[in-house]
Amino acid sequence: MPPAIETTGLTKTHGTVRVLDALDLRVEAGTVFALLGPNGAGKTTTVRLLATLTTPDGGHARVAGHDVVTERRAVRRAISLTGQYAAVDETLTGAENLRLTARLSGLSRRAAARRADELLERFRLTDARDRQAKTYSGGMRRRLDLAAGLVRDPGTIRVVFLDEPTTGLDPRSRNDLWDAVRELSAHGTTVFLTTQYLEEADRLAHRVAVLGGGRTLAEGTPEELKNRYAGHRLDLVARDHDAYLRLAPHATAATPESLTLGVPTDGSADHVRALLDALDPHRTDIERFTLHGATLDDVFLHLTGSTKEPSHV
Incomplete structure (x- = not known):
């Protein structure tokens, strides 16, 4: 048609x-x-x-x-x-x-x-x-x-x-x-x-x-x-400042005030487990984590920079 x-x-x-x-x-x-x-x-x-x-x-x-x-x-x-x-x-x-x-x-x-x-x-x-x-x-x-x-x-x-x-x-x-x-x-x-x-x-x-x-x-x-533009991200909260510094070289996003770091992932359970084991093999540096799924908000920010309109969601 x-x-x-x-x-x-x-x-x-x-x-x-x-x-x-x-x-x-x-x-x-x-x-x-x-x-x-x-x-x-x-x-x-x-x-x-x-x-x-x-x-x-x-x-x-x-x-x-x-x-x-x-x-x-x-x-x-x-x-x-x-x-x-x-x-x-x-x-x-x-x-x-x-x-x-x-x-x-x-x-x-x-x-x-x-x-x-x-x-x-x-x-x-x-x-x-x-x-x-x-x-x-x-x-x-x-x-x-x-x-x-x-x-x-x-x-x-x-x-x-x-x-x-x-x-x-x-x-x-x-x-x-x-x-x-x-x-x-x-x-x-x-x-x-x-x-x-x-x-x-x-x-x-x-x-x-x-x-x-x-x-x-x-x-x-x-x-x-x-x-294409966003992908999944594993958001990690470090246990303390020293742990944050050890994890920081692996992150693509960081918020020092809350000791939060973002690490790319494909979102699968296998990849998340592997990342956690690789980043914190002794299980002493990561206090908690959240899997951040890709959204159009992320795409919008990536493409338009700081001109993002409010998403109201």
């Missing part, structure tokens, strides 16, 4: 700042793709370009098979966009919000009511359908916002853009939205996700790209990136 999203040399400049610098991306149909990067890396700009809300200064991009510049209307018919903040009318009920959006999208009165009912049930909002949106929790508003983006004939929506959709949500609400994203992907919809929550990308995304300086610093599955 052709890719759901493909960019080649995509460039965008704001004033004298080049936000995107020849960005190349390829997103396969029916997958969840997560775009990560520090603040100002160009994540939201990328979404705005792909959703035809702004025009690139150079390069090319196609979404659902359509050029984002020359076929803007076709792109817009094939996508749904949920921004960083819930865009619902707080004075309307949940059902009224969805019916209004459906009518504005061209559905008949009867079709709009039917679609609203379907989405209220799908996003577990039926019990709150007749309550004003201002009484909804943050998570409920985000689910209503996502539902509003899907009111059109579901067969026509091929790509859903979610720009930091879970910012500010509590863990339960975040998990609810994650379930909704998984359901979209399971039904063949492509989801393009930007997020500050690295655990979110790890759990949801089939592939992840990390932006920096307007370019793709790395791309791959979460596991590929963790294996």
